[in-house]
Structures are given as structure tokens and as C-alpha cells.
Amino acid sequence: MRIITAQEVAATLTFPALIAALSSAFRGNFTVPVRHHHTLDRPTDNATLLLMPAWGAGRDGTPYVGTKMVTVFPENVARGEPSVYGNYFLLAGDSGAPLAVIDGPELTAWRTAAASALAAKSLAHEDASHLTMIGAGALAAKLVRAHASVRPIRRVTLWNRGRERAEQLAHALRDGDFAITIADDREAAVRDADIVSCATLTRTPLIEGAWLKPGAHVDLVGGFTPEMREADDETIRRAGIYVDTRAGATKEAGDIVQPLVSGLLKIEDIRGDLFDLSRGKASGRKNKDEITLFKSVGTAIEDLAAAILLWEQISVA
Structure with a gap:
């Protein structure tokens, strides 16, 4: 399993290629369950836990499964920290074998x-x-x-x-x-x-x-x-x-x-x-x-x- 950092995401993706990939995906056949949205009670401002699964095939027919786990803590901004943290987990769709853990905030920002x-x-x-x-x-x-x-x-x-x-x-x-x-x-x-x-x-x-x-x-x-x-x-x-x-x-x-x-x-x-x-x-x-x-x-x-x-x-x- 490979760990893909934010720096690697930024160095690899381009907007023309990514926009084309999104357009292809919205025309394709993907399964996207309703995302899990959980509120985390906090003393000052509630935080959020999000789980976002999906599965389907790439443009060459290779199957994949993926899910993103994200936390949103708005009060982090006051401490000079990001309000959003997360990772994306990509699996082989034909076996469930883990392929990569991808920096979630960077991938999210790009998509x-x-x-x-x-x-x-x-x-x-x-x-x-x-x-x-x-x-x-x-x-x-x-x-x-x-x-x-x-x-x-x-x-x-x-x-x-x-x-x-x-x-x-x-x-x-x-x-x-x-x-x-x-x-x-x-x-x-x-x-x-x-x-x-x-x-x-x-x-x-x-x-x-x-x-x-x-x-x-x-x-x-x-x-x-x-x-x-x-x-x-x-x-x-x-x-x-x-x-x-x-x-x-x-x-x-x-x-x-x-x-x-x-x-x-x-x-x-x-x-x-x-x-x-x-x-x-x-x-x-x-x-x-x-x-x-x-x-x-x-x-x-x-x-x-x-x-x-x-x-x-x-x-x-």
C-alpha cells in the first residue's frame, strides 16, 4: 500500500485532466451510497465526522472501491490549525486489497x-x-x-x-x-x-x-x-x-x-x-x-x- 502525500497530489494532478475525469465519472456507472454525517458534540462549536464511500470502474474498466474519512472542527481556525482533516482510502475493486492512502484535504480541494x-x-x-x-x-x-x-x-x-x-x-x-x-x-x-x-x-x-x-x-x-x-x-x-x-x-x-x-x-x-x-x-x-x-x-x-x-x-x- 502506498501513502500519497499532499505534495504528490499537487505535483501530479492538473485541472484539465481532473475536470475531464470528473465529467467522465458523472457520465459513468458509479455506486455512491448516502454519506455518513455525524455531529460531534463540542463545548464551543460542534464538529463533524464524514464518511464518503463509492465504487466503480476507471476509464479502462478497472474496478475500484474508495472511501474518504473527514473531520471538520471549525474552532481549529482560531488555533492556527486547518478546520478540515482527512484521508482517502483507495482499494482494488476486484479483491478489496488496499492500494493507497491519499492526503484527504489536498485531494478534496482539487476535486x-x-x-x-x-x-x-x-x-x-x-x-x-x-x-x-x-x-x-x-x-x-x-x-x-x-x-x-x-x-x-x-x-x-x-x-x-x-x-x-x-x-x-x-x-x-x-x-x-x-x-x-x-x-x-x-x-x-x-x-x-x-x-x-x-x-x-x-x-x-x-x-x-x-x-x-x-x-x-x-x-x-x-x-x-x-x-x-x-x-x-x-x-x-x-x-x-x-x-x-x-x-x-x-x-x-x-x-x-x-x-x-x-x-x-x-x-x-x-x-x-x-x-x-x-x-x-x-x-x-x-x-x-x-x-x-x-x-x-x-x-x-x-x-x-x-x-x-x-x-x-x-x-x-
């Missing part, structure tokens, strides 16, 4: 960003050139790079509650083929953006629908419980809504669950998920001025597709 970019290929305007990134956590740099791999991004505006982390993110992105600005005015940053990506753990919306210009695409990534909310009701009201998976988003994503509960959004208002978009069963953006929204909560099919791609590239190297 999450790739899923947003896969959606953006159908939903963001083809000429989108200005990306505003809300949040400067572990996902932010990869989200920026992933979107830039599918759209002609020339300007990136960063906003974070703490400017220091935004400055660190700007430094990490300094080799990108785009100009970077750190914004203090979140509203102005959103109003001018062609794509607004948000990756935070907020429960109070940071994106207001009244700020969105015609043709904007909203990419909501951070919230993964019904209590978390990154965009307000007006955003939902104005946008064409898409999700990564209907089963996950309608049960776990506050940006979808809360409007469903209030009656603002109906199940049939969700135009499609990544299965539909990848298989051509749902149309994407209808016109240049339409506002679109993609809500991602993550799915084990993305983890397995990324792990298979990584394993196949490393094992033949």
Missing part, C-alpha cells in the same frame, strides 16, 4: 475546485474574465486556478474578513496569468464580477442578489450543512439554479435547503446537477444576461474519480 470548474463550463459566460473570490481559506487558490482553466480570467479580486489571509492568497496566486486585487468593499467586488466564487463557513449570507450584474455566475462551495448560507434569497430568486447532486444539495446545503423550506424555491426549480450537465440532459446558460448559480456540497463520486486518476498516473510513473 472540489474541479467540480466548480466543470459546472462553470456550462454555466459561466464563455467570455467571463473577472473572478471575485470570497474567502481565502484552503480552497480559494484552487478555485481561482480551476476557473481560470476553463474561462479567460484576466482579473481576480480577493475578499476575506481578515486582510492578512487575503494577502497570503494573493502571494500564492502570484504566478497566475491574471491581475490580482484585494478588496475591502465586498459589494463593489461582487458587483463587478463575471464569476463570484464563495468558499466560507458562514451562516450569514455574504453575497446579495441585488449586487449581481446581468450574466454573472455564482459558485457556492463552502456551506455543507442546512444552517450554513453564503448567498441570500434574492440571489436564489434571480438565478438559474444548478447543484452538484440533487440528493446532497437538497438535504445538506443551506443555500438550497432554506429556500426550499420557505417555499421560495421548489424542487422542480433546480434545473440540473452535474450528472445532467455531463450527460447533456440539462441545458446550461440560456443567454448572455442570465444569472446562474451552482451549489456544491461534494460527492464521493468526485473523490473516487480524482483518486483513480491520481493512482493511475502515479502507478505508471
